[in-house]
Amino acid sequence: MLIEFSVSNFRSFKNKVILSMVSKRNKELIEQTFDLNKNIKLLKSIVIYGSNSGGKSNLLTAFSYLEYLILKSFNSDGEKVIKNEYYLFDEKFKKIPTEFVIDFYQNNIYFRYSLSTLNKKVYYECLEVKEKNKKNIKLFERNQQKFNISKDFEFAQKYSEDVAEDVLLVSNIFRTENNYIKNFKEWFLKLEMLNYGDTFYEIFQNKVNIKKIKNDATYKKELLSFLKGADEEIIDLSFKTITHLDEEGNEEKEDVLFYSHKLENSQDKLLEVSIQKLSDGTQKILKLFDNLYSLKEKGGILFVDELDAKLHPLLVEKVVEYVQNHKNSQLIITLHNHYLLDNQKFRRDAIYFVKKINGTSKLKTLYDLKDKNGNRVRNDALYHKEYLDKKYDKYFENE
Numbered sequence: 001m002l003i004e005f006s007v008s009n010f011r012s013f014k015n016k017v018i019l020s021m022v023s024k025r026n027k028e029l030i031e032q033t034f035d036l037n038k039n040i041k042l043l044k045s046i047v048i049y050g051s052n053s054g055g056k057s058n059l060l061t062a063f064s065y066l067e068y069l070i071l072k073s074f075n076s077d078g079e080k081v082i083k084n085e086y087y088l089f090d091e092k093f094k095k096i097p098t099e100f101v102i103d104f105y106q107n108n109i110y111f112r113y114s115l116s117t118l119n120k121k122v123y124y125e126c127l128e129v130k131e132k133n134k135k136n137i138k139l140f141e142r143n144q145q146k147f148n149i150s151k152d153f154e155f156a157q158k159y160s161e162d163v164a165e166d167v168l169l170v171s172n173i174f175r176t177e178n179n180y181i182k183n184f185k186e187w188f189l190k191l192e193m194l195n196y197g198d199t200f201y202e203i204f205q206n207k208v209n210i211k212k213i214k215n216d217a218t219y220k221k222e223l224l225s226f227l228k229g230a231d232e233e234i235i236d237l238s239f240k241t242i243t244h245l246d247e248e249g250n251e252e253k254e255d256v257l258f259y260s261h262k263l264e265n266s267q268d269k270l271l272e273v274s275i276q277k278l279s280d281g282t283q284k285i286l287k288l289f290d291n292l293y294s295l296k297e298k299g300g301i302l303f304v305d306e307l308d309a310k311l312h313p314l315l316v317e318k319v320v321e322y323v324q325n326h327k328n329s330q331l332i333i334t335l336h337n338h339y340l341l342d343n344q345k346f347r348r349d350a351i352y353f354v355k356k357i358n359g360t361s362k363l364k365t366l367y368d369l370k371d372k373n374g375n376r377v378r379n380d381a382l383y384h385k386e387y388l389d390k391k392y393d394k395y396f397e398n399e
Contacts, residue, residue, distance in 0.1 A: 045331035050354030055361025074171035190300035299328035313339035341384035
């Protein structure tokens with residue numbers, strides 16, 4: 001489970017911003033939270049709003065970039081994976097480290113990982129862990145190429161001696177069987193990033209999971225429920241095996257998915273139609289659902305940039321509700337559609353706004369926004385109306 005993520009000096013984020021899944025103590029929509037322990041409740045999902053070029057996508061990109069550095073910096077085949085992604089509009093920031101801190105919980109272990117980069121090199125790196133009824137342990141701390149390795153992590157000493165200045169130590173020791181490192185890596189491997197703001201993303205997105213539809217009755221039933229949200233006349237899904245020639249002229253068999261649709265003026269007759277005839281939005285649901293179902297089965301976090309692209313607001317709401325119904329899953333989305341900006345759909349601490357002021361992106365929850373007198377936005381306010389009226393822009397200016 002993600003607890004908190006912060007970043008500074010990255011693209012449009014000049015100063016430190018924090019994306020927190022820790023819920024406030026307000027009692028609204030308590031079913032949208034779950035207990036991490038007796039002291040901390042986590043949010044099941046959050047939604048991020050903001051204007052075009054405000055910084056929403058940059059926030060998700062920061063998370064994706066950190067994931068990429070962690071998983072790929074050692075196995076990059078000579079490619080320099082650390083890039084100069086500093087804030088551009090203040091020249092002194094090219095000489096200041098870009099900083100990331102992430103706190104998460106995996107298999108009863110609390111992790112805090114810190115990373116700073118400068119001039120395409122690791123400037124600082126630190127990994128801390130905490131287990132129930134045990135003291136916090138700083139497994140290692142790195143200042144450029146100087147390492148301080150704890151006694152609980154002595155095996156890492158030999159790996160630190162030959163780690164390159166542009167390679168993360170955690171990435172260098174993924175090949176080991178250390179329990180902390182195995183859990184650390186497993187958490188990042190379960191992250192899913194979907195970017196519907198990228199014009200070409202859907203072209204290369206995974207195909208429809210026909211195998212799951214054929215062999216998992218629950219998968220098929222729940223997928224049909226989503227499809228009916230787009231077109232209530234869709235009755236069933238079926239397959240036809242077709243034979244075609246591959247590039248070398250050999251015969252190749254392939255299962256092709258069809259949907260059954262009611263015929264007008266008929267109670268019994270159905271027409272089988274290729275899924276290629278479905279609308280772009282409905283085809284998006286066919287592919288997106290595979291990520292949702294995997295999230296339900298395996299747990300983890302799903303990030304979706306511009307989830308509402310090509311989707312009706314009610315389908316977007318259905319996606320959010322699907323994730324919120326499962327305790328071991330978290331969803332982080334960016335939207336433009338204001339339909340979910342409602343006190344019956346999201347808690348105030350689960351609604352984030354990104355606002356760019358003088359070239360710098362700032363991030364705040366609806367709960368944390370205050371007027372000039374220090375008053376918060378009321379939980380019975382018309383969030384969508386106040387947002388469209390740009391009332392919250394003034395609240396950013398009250399900092």
